[in-house]
Amino acid sequence: MYEGPVQDLVEELGRLPGVGPKSAQRLAFHLLTVDSADAERLAASILAVKERVRFCVRCCNVSEFDECRVCRDPRRDPRVLCVVEEPRDVVALERTGEFRGRYHVLGGAISPIDGVGPDDLNIKPLLARLADEDVAEVVLATNPNVEGEATASYLGRLLKTLGVRVSRIASGLPVGGDLEYADEVTLGRAFAGRREV
Amino acid sequence: MALYREQGIVLRTYKLGETDRILSLLTPGRGKVRAVAKGVRRPGSRFGGRLEPYSHVDLQLYEGRNLDIVAQAELITSFTAVREDFALSACAAVMVEAADRVAQEQERSTRLVLLVLDGLRALARHPEYPGVVLDAYLLRLASLAGYHPDLEACAGCGVPGRHRVFSIAAGGILCRACAPTGSRPLDAGVVALLAALAGRDWDALAVAAAEPRLRRAASALVNSFLTYHLGQPLRAWQLVPR
Numbered sequence: 001m002y003e004g005p006v007q008d009l010v011e012e013l014g015r016l017p018g019v020g021p022k023s024a025q026r027l028a029f030h031l032l033t034v035d036s037a038d039a040e041r042l043a044a045s046i047l048a049v050k051e052r053v054r055f056c057v058r059c060c061n062v063s064e065f066d067e068c069r070v071c072r073d074p075r076r077d078p079r080v081l082c083v084v085e086e087p088r089d090v091v092a093l094e095r096t097g098e099f100r101g102r103y104h105v106l107g108g109a110i111s112p113i114d115g116v117g118p119d120d121l122n123i124k125p126l127l128a129r130l131a132d133e134d135v136a137e138v139v140l141a142t143n144p145n146v147e148g149e150a151t152a153s154y155l156g157r158l159l160k161t162l163g164v165r166v167s168r169i170a171s172g173l174p175v176g177g178d179l180e181y182a183d184e185v186t187l188g189r190a191f192a193g194r195r196e197v
Numbered sequence: 198m199a200l201y202r203e204q205g206i207v208l209r210t211y212k213l214g215e216t217d218r219i220l221s222l223l224t225p226g227r228g229k230v231r232a233v234a235k236g237v238r239r240p241g242s243r244f245g246g247r248l249e250p251y252s253h254v255d256l257q258l259y260e261g262r263n264l265d266i267v268a269q270a271e272l273i274t275s276f277t278a279v280r281e282d283f284a285l286s287a288c289a290a291v292m293v294e295a296a297d298r299v300a301q302e303q304e305r306s307t308r309l310v311l312l313v314l315d316g317l318r319a320l321a322r323h324p325e326y327p328g329v330v331l332d333a334y335l336l337r338l339a340s341l342a343g344y345h346p347d348l349e350a351c352a353g354c355g356v357p358g359r360h361r362v363f364s365i366a367a368g369g370i371l372c373r374a375c376a377p378t379g380s381r382p383l384d385a386g387v388v389a390l391l392a393a394l395a396g397r398d399w400d401a402l403a404v405a406a407a408e409p410r411l412r413r414a415a416s417a418l419v420n421s422f423l424t425y426h427l428g429q430p431l432r433a434w435q436l437v438p439r
Contacts, residue, residue: 018214110283110436111290112286112287112290112291112432112433112436112437113209113250113290113293113294113432113433114432115432115433115435115436117435117436144246145249146249146250146251146280146286146290149280149281149286150280150283150286150287151283152281153281153282153283153286154283157283174240174241176241177241181243182245183244183245183246183247183272184247184272184275185245185246185247185249185272185275185277186245186246188277
């Protein structure tokens with residue numbers, strides 16, 4: 001084992017997801033060789049993320065201020081709300097440049113097998129938003145897997161009783177893919193969701 | 198590495214690394230099999246949506262040292278309808294969780310596979326009370342695992358009859374002589390419903406379970422019975438809408 005601070009660093013790095021003991025050693029020795037300025041910048045950004053980042057009071061996305069950048073932007077359409085599982089999904093959707101409305105981050109998905117139920121997600125803040133804001137459509141953009149589908153089904157049923165239009169993002173063939181290699185479920189969905197040209 | 202072919206039901210999946218998943222599969226020939234599906238979380242993966250939980254698939258696998266590796270997967274039944282409905286999905290989650298507890302690695306499990314498929318098929322028909330289908334499945338699973346609940350005769354002395362004291366520890370109903378003093382008899386309707394759940398055809402279950410009060414009582418008993426005999430409560434059970 002290494003001496004004092006080096007060993008501490010190896011152990012701390014080894015607690016990060018996906019970093020094993022060998023990778024932790026490699027990272028620690030890399031950090032030993034970099035400039036003090038680089039190391040300080042890394043340490044400062046870790047501290048800053050813990051001190052300054054909180055959850056947006058409106059959409060529950062990660063944010064530096066009380067409200068996140070999307071919620072503060074007056075050019076965004078407040079009448080369309082896109083419900084996603086994680087803050088990372090907001091970034092993925094923003095990269096498409098297709099959506100001009102606002103978001104709501106659930107903070108996960110309903111997973112009965114892991115004991116995660118509706119009460120563990122940001123569903124109450126969503127209902128409060130729908131009561132306070134003038135929302136015409138909610139787009140359910142949860143993942144197309146078991147957990148995401150269960151969440152979309154639960155929310156769909158719940159929100160329809162409030163008289164708001166509820167839609168689900170389409171799923172189908174990936175662009176650049178081959179039809180013959182598509183699986184039956186995906187191809188079936190692509191077919192069911194076909195559109196007129 | 199040896200290649201082998203098996204049909205299987207995907208019980209659970211766990212994320213592995215950036216794009217892979219570990220699958221817990223229930224197969225007729227080898228019981229529970231844990232296998233890695235490489236790249237399955239990438240959009241455009243060759244497995245696509247075939248290896249989602251509850252899918253019944255025909256697989257070709259490589260034998261690995263710890264985990265096997267999925268080489269090819271063909272879909273037999275996807276049970277998409279079950280996945281897309283919250284209530285059905287919650288019931289299916291309990292079904293696969295219970296099967297996962299009971300199944301053993303390297304142990305033939307043909308009857309268990311058939312039972313899980315029966316349960317999933319019954320759910321896919323959009324039953325009026327999905328919770329009832331789940332309770333029926335759990336009682337049948339208990340029988341298969343060696344904890345058959347006695348519902349037509351006393352679990353203590355074997356005297357036939359629909360006795361009304363139910364003992365989870367004794368494994369069924371008890372006659373007056375065998376019942377511990379002070380035990381509270383159940384409603385005769387609950388005992389009849391439990392017997393129907395354990396034995397009747399899947400499609401005929403809704404008729405037997407029309408009364409909500411009986412349904413709730415029977416369901417609570419089934420859950421306690423399973424929790425006692427499996428040694429741990431089923432986590433997904435709490436989220437099943439009743």
